[in-house]
Amino acid sequence: MTDHTQQATRCHKAPEERRREILAAAAVVFADLGYRCTDMDRIAEQAGVGKGTVYRFFTNKETLFMATVEKAVDDLSEYVNSAVDPLEDPLEQLRLGISRYLAFFERNPGTVELFIQERSEFRRESKPMYFVYQDIHGEAWRERFRALVRQGRMRDISPELAQELFSDFLYGAVFSQRLSGDRPSRSDQTDQIVDILFHGILAPETTES
Known part of the structure; x- marks a missing residue:
């Protein structure tokens, strides 16, 4: 050509x-x-x-950088929600949401670097865009936890705290995997991660015969 x-x-x-x-x-x-x-x-x-x-x-490098971070957050949201929203069962929504979240960062490892740079370079400007996204979309996830409580499938604990801790756990998991450089793929460990988040680390109580 x-x-x-x-x-x-x-x-x-x-x-x-x-x-x-x-x-x-x-x-x-x-x-x-x-x-x-x-x-x-x-x-x-x-x-x-x-x-x-x-x-x-x-107009300048800062504008382009922030647009790049915003695009990454939008892509994450679309990748997770496009698969989760059609489902009706809140437990399956959570399970698939975790899987898609981990898979997104596996496919887009540079996104972690963008989030780190945003915090490092613009920490005094505004709340990081990822957490702005969380504020906007967090209610839908909190409602899924509330639905599980209403259905008797989740202990009667704070849906707001549960949503926040799930989010923090996953966010930390992808960051630590990226920064350590030698940890196993979190996406490959999805089933184990879901099991730990849903059931904790303690063995089920047993009744002595």
């Missing part, structure tokens, strides 16, 4: 498609190099566009 043909192909891409390509490229570069060591030239090169094209969509 000639340079002229390549340029024509670029020009005919819809703006939203081009924006998605830039965000995908930015996610790779930011995760690889870190926020401070990344420049717009490198992202443009990764996306296969001119730097001016990147600036047409994003």
